[in-house]
Amino acid sequence: MATIRDIAKKSGYSITTVSRVLNNDNNLSVSDDTREKIKAIAEEMGYKKKQGITQLNNVAFLYWISNEEELEDVYFKGIRTELEKQAEQRKIELIRYHQKDGIEKIDKNSSAFIAIGKLTDREIKYLEEITPHGVFLNTSRDPQNLDSVLPDLKLMTEYMIQFFEECGYERIGFIGAMDYDVETKEPIPQLREITFRNYQRERNKLREEDILIVPSSTVKNGYQIGLQAIEKMGDDLPEAFVVATDPLAIGALQAFNEKQIPIPQRVAFFSINNISVTKYVSPPLTTFHIDIPTMCETGLDLITERLFKNRTTAKTVYIQGTPIFRKSTPAK
Numbered sequence: 001m002a003t004i005r006d007i008a009k010k011s012g013y014s015i016t017t018v019s020r021v022l023n024n025d026n027n028l029s030v031s032d033d034t035r036e037k038i039k040a041i042a043e044e045m046g047y048k049k050k051q052g053i054t055q056l057n058n059v060a061f062l063y064w065i066s067n068e069e070e071l072e073d074v075y076f077k078g079i080r081t082e083l084e085k086q087a088e089q090r091k092i093e094l095i096r097y098h099q100k101d102g103i104e105k106i107d108k109n110s111s112a113f114i115a116i117g118k119l120t121d122r123e124i125k126y127l128e129e130i131t132p133h134g135v136f137l138n139t140s141r142d143p144q145n146l147d148s149v150l151p152d153l154k155l156m157t158e159y160m161i162q163f164f165e166e167c168g169y170e171r172i173g174f175i176g177a178m179d180y181d182v183e184t185k186e187p188i189p190q191l192r193e194i195t196f197r198n199y200q201r202e203r204n205k206l207r208e209e210d211i212l213i214v215p216s217s218t219v220k221n222g223y224q225i226g227l228q229a230i231e232k233m234g235d236d237l238p239e240a241f242v243v244a245t246d247p248l249a250i251g252a253l254q255a256f257n258e259k260q261i262p263i264p265q266r267v268a269f270f271s272i273n274n275i276s277v278t279k280y281v282s283p284p285l286t287t288f289h290i291d292i293p294t295m296c297e298t299g300l301d302l303i304t305e306r307l308f309k310n311r312t313t314a315k316t317v318y319i320q321g322t323p324i325f326r327k328s329t330p331a332k
Contacts (some may be wrong), residue, residue, distance in 0.1 A: 003043035006055050010039045015058045016111040022047070023055075023308065030208075031202040047070045059087070060110040060127075061094040064117025073247055075290075079116055079137060083296040092300060106130065115141075118182040133306040135299045143316050144318060147302040151290045152318040153272065157242060159323065160270045160288075162234045164240040167268070167330050172200070173210035175225060175236035175248050177217040189213075192272070210238050217244060222251020230259050239264050240329075243271035245277050246287055248324045253281055253328065269328040272321070284326035295319050 006020040013034070020028045021038045061083070065076045087094045094114070097106055103123045106113070112133035119127075124141055127134060132145065140148035164172050174196045178187040189197075193213065200206040212229055214221035222243075229237065243249040249271035256263055263269065263283055271278075274289035298317050305311045325332045 002047040014109045055091045057093040060113040061096045062115040064099040148316045160242045169239040171238045176244035219251040222248035226252035226255025240268040246273040286329040288321035
């Protein structure tokens with residue numbers, strides 16, 4: 001059976017134009033002759049549109065995550081694999097591009113783009129010259145013009161603090177990692193750290209010595225900062241830690257177990273992501289589950305709205321997390 005790509009090749013028109021004509025997009029600015037020619041070629045080649053499925057071709061998938069980053073934090077791999085699985089089910093053709101290949105590798109006939117990772121202003125400008133239809137997953141860039149789907153990290157961070165307060169803890173610490181400005185490469189605080197500081201400052205409970213920041217969210221860094229905290233603070237450790245990511249929390253748990261500090265009896269831990277290994281560490285980690293399938297589904301819905309419903313107003317969608325209580329915190 002002929003595909004939209006086959007029809008585009010024979011007709012000489014772009015995949016995007018052929019797709020929109022065959023999906024009866026009346027807002028597409030082409031002549032009646034062009035529409036008739038494309039439909040005639042489609043009929044000649046035996047093209048049949050599947051009922052109930054709107055096929056979408058040549059969507060650029062910018063996976064701006066390095067192999068090292070993916071190995072250190074399987075959260076990104078989870079988003080990538082889920083997005084590609086859902087796109088295949090929905091007959092959306094994703095063409096994956098990597099940061100190492102450069103932004104210029106992207107097909108200038110791309111109908112839309114979905115991006116994971118950090119893009120520079122130059123890269124975003126380049127993309128917007130190709131297509132105005134773009135979605136960022138797990139981050140937000142140019143929210144005035146482009147769509148974003150984000151986990152609500154601010155709400156999750158506040159929830160963790162409030163949970164520990166309800167447990168009766170007076171002294172709550174934070175373990176997090178630095179973020180980096182995509183343009184200057186200078187270190188900047190992550191939203192989770194900013195939220196923690198603001199929340200504690202408003203209640204006059206902010207203690208700088210209880211905020212532990214490492215260069216990146218790896219198990220190794222979590223382990224090292226855990227050992228440093230134990231050595232430096234001794235018996236004056238916080239009663240609980242809000243942790244920015246599971247890899248950091250897993251590393252910290254290793255350090256505290258090694259030094260035979262009971263968890264959660266002496267120090268409790270609560271983190272974010274709910275990666276698969278969190279249920280198997282000792283003790284099993286209390287963490288926020290981020291609904292990756294819903295994030296990916298929402299991102300693909302936004303692209304479809306842009307292309308087939310002609311939406312031009314940008315959307316930012318926040319996905320709420322679900323706390324998964326295990327034994328690194330007191331029972332809820």
